[in-house]
Amino acid sequence: MNKTEFDLVVVGGGPGGYVAAIRAAQLGLQTAVVEANHLGGICLNWGCIPTKALLRASEINHLLHHLGEFGFAADNVRFDLQKVVKRSRQVAGQLSSGVGHLLKKNKVTVFDGFGALAGKDGSRRLLSVTKDGKPVATLSAKNLILATGARARVLPGLEPDGKLIWSYREAMVPTELPKRLLVIGSGAIGIEFASFYRNMGAEVTVVEVLDRILPVEDEEIGALAHKAFVKQGMTILTGAKIGPITKGADNVSLSVEAGGKTHALTVDRVISAVGIVGNVEKLGLEGTAVTVDRTHVKVDAKCFTGEPGVYAIGDLAGPPWLAHKASHEGVMCVEAIAGRHVHPIDPLNIPGCTYCRxxxxxxxxxxxxxxxxxxxxxxxxxxxxxxxxxxxxxxxxxxxxxxxxxxxxxxxxxxxxxxxxxxxxxxxxxxxxxxxxxxxxxxxxxxxxxxxxxxxxxxxxxxxxxxxx
Missing domain, CATH: 3.30.390.30 (FAD/NAD-linked reductase, C-terminal dimerisation domain)
Known part of the structure; x- marks a missing residue:
């Protein structure tokens, strides 16, 4: 097991981590990235990018079924779901390999493994890198940036099983189109999946525990979205309380209380999109001054954690959970480390986008x-x-x-x-x-x-x- 010295080590190769590493290299810092899964992170491989490829396909499907409005006609309009999914995965793969090329171009060293704080060596931080439980390297750096991101929140009784109850991963690679789909949660992730599957022809029901969908958006905009989705054929239940779920051989049954009524639902698949939690486990934060609050690392305006030489960016550092926020924080954090004057990010200047129809x-x-x-x-x-x-x-x-x-x-x-x-x-x-x-x-x-x-x-x-x- 070798010990390698750097000016900066970034733990996590998502849109926050890899961008931070590239900027650090541009500023002359000897930089490494430690990534346990795929360069580009969840956003590029299983989130922002491949979902947009799926949504683009669903928009085309919608347009093909409304050709008459533009003076066109087509017979026997159909799609091959496996090709739709394959294209989405190819888009993600192309961009993931592109991230690797960018890091190599900027002379950033990439370690394939899981990084965890491992104490200090004088004023330098130590980071252990393991792969499948086996040691890969011990890195030494003046500064560490934690950019390990977040994952889907799992509620009791709604644990994804890979077949009937889906997380975003299963929802992105369906082998067949469910005829009836239930989406639990009406934030951006839930609504985008609801929009994709509805435009591909599935019967979609959206359940939200709050009194309106898209709760972070302006109420007027959310109301217009609600109206548009209902016009498209979605069923939307707000202020809802979900009863116990019963799994059948190839379907799910449950009751939902909403609007003073009890709705008995039987669907083919359920997508759970009820928020995210930060990936703070096994990072070696114990015994440090790093504070974890509700699964997220607390940071100041320049992403400093309070532990000398340790910073946190992106989803790990809390909302808004957006890739562009992570990338911007990564650049700002690195420039602060390099001694440059930086402007802290105003959360109110970070745009939010939902790519539904x-x-x-x-x-x-x-x-x-x-x-x-x-x-x-x-x-x-x-x-x-x-x-x-x-x-x-x-x-x-x-x-x-x-x-x-x-x-x-x-x-x-x-x-x-x-x-x-x-x-x-x-x-x-x-x-x-x-x-x-x-x-x-x-x-x-x-x-x-x-x-x-x-x-x-x-x-x-x-x-x-x-x-x-």
Missing amino acids: PQIASVGMTEARAKEAGHKVRVGRFPFIGNGKAIAMGEPEGLVKTVFDAETGELLGAHMIGAEVTEMIQGYVIARTSELTEAELKETVFPHPTISEAMHEAVLAAYDGALHI
Whole structure:
């Protein structure tokens, strides 16, 4: 077992870890990454990227069944589920190998194994690397970044069994399409799977214990999403209480209390999407100053844990559990370690995106949160039905909503539902990061014809100046 010295060792090769390692190498630090499974982490291999490939396929399936709206006709429209899944896995594989190439290009050493803190050697940190329980190496570094991510939360009675009750992994590689599917949890992960399977033809029921779906989104946007999903044929039960689950040979039966009624359900498969927990186990944190709170490592604004030389980023460090947050934290953390001046991340400037149909995107405060924070607000709304490009695309259902501080003109939040809004939200993110007010946004020229014009109109609408409604 060899001992190898580095300036920085990153534990975890996901979107936070590998980006941090690349940036560290660019800044001249001798850097290593320790990854136990796949470079690119859950996001690239089993999350963000392959799910988007699946969702793209489901959008095509939906479009093929609505060709008549565009003047086309096709007979015997069908799909090969195994090819759909295979393409998704190929996309993930291509990008995972690309991460390996990037690390090699930047001269980052990669260790295949599980990393755990193993004490100190003077002012340097020691990290043991094991694979299948066997020692691989002991690394020594001035600094360590923990980027081990998170995993799906498992509730008693809803433990994934690989057949009837699925986690996200089984849901991404189905061997056949379930005719009836139950999704428990209506956050981004649950809703994206619900959207995929519904658009592929499954009967989908979504159960949420809270009183509305997509609870982190603006309530108005969530209500519009609820309406759209029901129109697509989904059954949505909110304020729900789930009874005991009975497994059959090839189905699951359960009762759900919601809306003052008891619903008896029998479905082919269940997807559990009820949150995530941080991967804090077996990291060697015992006896250190690292604090774990509800499975997440507590950090300061620069991702420092309180234990000298040890940092934590990404999902491990708590919400929002987003890949782009992890990557940005990784760069910020490394630059702080390298002695550069950094700006701590404002969580309200981190956009959230849900890639269902219709798409949902947001940044900043919801209208309710802004009011709770004591702001007097001006709210602007612009529907897609007033946007020429949206109508031409056959996507007239959608809304852009802006929330401004009535006194200062600060853009407090922006919330969107409709086609391509996950691509458009960045405009409002830049506005918030740059601390622009309604004055600059009103003076900004938006190209025509684009759906992004709805963003401009939603700003104008907050100040009684919308032109096309």
